[in-house]
Amino acid sequence: MAKILVTGGTGHLGRDLVPTLIKSGHGVRLLARKAQPDMAVEWAIGDLATGDGLEDALLGIHTVVHAATLSPIAKRGMRLVDFFSSPSDVDVDGTRQLLAASQRAGIAHFIFVSIVGLEGSTLPYSRVKLAGERLVRESSLSWSVIRATPFYYLLAKMLGGLTWLPVWPLPTSASNPVDTRDVATYIAQAVDDGKRGMRPEIGGPDMMPFSTFGRRYRDALGLRRLVVPLPVSRRISLAMGLVETAEHLGKRHWTDWLSEHERRT
Numbered sequence: 001m002a003k004i005l006v007t008g009g010t011g012h013l014g015r016d017l018v019p020t021l022i023k024s025g026h027g028v029r030l031l032a033r034k035a036q037p038d039m040a041v042e043w044a045i046g047d048l049a050t051g052d053g054l055e056d057a058l059l060g061i062h063t064v065v066h067a068a069t070l071s072p073i074a075k076r077g078m079r080l081v082d083f084f085s086s087p088s089d090v091d092v093d094g095t096r097q098l099l100a101a102s103q104r105a106g107i108a109h110f111i112f113v114s115i116v117g118l119e120g121s122t123l124p125y126s127r128v129k130l131a132g133e134r135l136v137r138e139s140s141l142s143w144s145v146i147r148a149t150p151f152y153y154l155l156a157k158m159l160g161g162l163t164w165l166p167v168w169p170l171p172t173s174a175s176n177p178v179d180t181r182d183v184a185t186y187i188a189q190a191v192d193d194g195k196r197g198m199r200p201e202i203g204g205p206d207m208m209p210f211s212t213f214g215r216r217y218r219d220a221l222g223l224r225r226l227v228v229p230l231p232v233s234r235r236i237s238l239a240m241g242l243v244e245t246a247e248h249l250g251k252r253h254w255t256d257w258l259s260e261h262e263r264r265t
């Protein structure tokens with residue numbers, strides 16, 4: 001079985017992806033800035049922002065799954081500054097360095113994890129992510145791009161930031177966020193299926209107004225808040241990163257994720 005280098009293996013998706021790849025019989029090496037004591041895998045210490053450790057990390061590797069990112073929004077929730085700028089040293093410069101090192105190492109397949117609807121979003125993080133994706137698509141490596149809708153954990157983080165408000169005005173935009181376990185399964189299939197290029201996008205099985213996701217979150221937490229559905233145009237929905245796709249659907253529902261992750265108050 002092909003040996004795989006995973007970047008971002010310590011992140012939300014990565015922590016589901018690494019065991020899924022190992023279970024499907026692959027040897028896995030993780031490129032990370034720091035080894036995590038609770039993860040029993042082969043570590044390659046390196047940093048995408050500086051390029052340190054990339055050459056050694058790629059020795060003997062067949063496939064790269066590039067799932068690292070630097071998203072301040074995912075780390076600490078949305079702030080005003082996120083509407084004006086987002087760092088590019090990992091997602092653009094780091095991707096460029098990883099692609100160049102992968103070319104030198106003769107990597108057979110470079111898989112890039114990306115996001116649905118990047119072209120329509122005006123968020124600086126989306127523009128950075130799109131620039132990174134374009135580098136992959138323009139590279140001479142054999143590549144795949146897998147775009148996913150926002151992950152459930154991010155949705156929970158954003159809605160969690162509203163809990164102090166008695167009224168939640170939420171857009172009615174059609175959305176289908178997804179469970180990282182479903183995305184991990186989909187990526188593991190892409191490692192082995194021999195296909196290349198832009199893959200069908202993946203989203204979750206619940207296609208609902210964003211405001212309904214908010215209601216279900218509120219109910220799962222047992223909160224008394226008024227959700228006010230706010231109709232917005234498709235253009236504004238896309239600009240805010242509220243996206244949907246029906247190309248490939250995961251299995252795990254939002255309410256299942258909530259009952260696994262959120263403690264009732």
Ligand SMILES: NC(=O)c1ccc[n+]([C@@H]2O[C@H](COP(=O)([O-])OP(=O)(O)OC[C@H]3O[C@@H](n4cnc5c(N)ncnc54)[C@H](OP(=O)(O)O)[C@@H]3O)[C@@H](O)[C@H]2O)c1
Nearest residue numbers: 008010011012013047048049067068069114148150151154
């Ligand atoms: N979150 C979403 O809703 C969403 C939706 C669709 C697609 N995606 C894409 O899915 C992928 C994973 O997202 P995620 O939400 O799971 O990310 P995440 O939880 O924020 O994890 C990011 C990962 O990148 C690593 N990383 C950051 N800076 C690095 C550096 N300088 N060198 C090496 N590694 C570095 C982090 O390592 P540390 O643990 O050391 O910080 C972590 O493992 C990304 O490509 C993202 O764009 C995300």
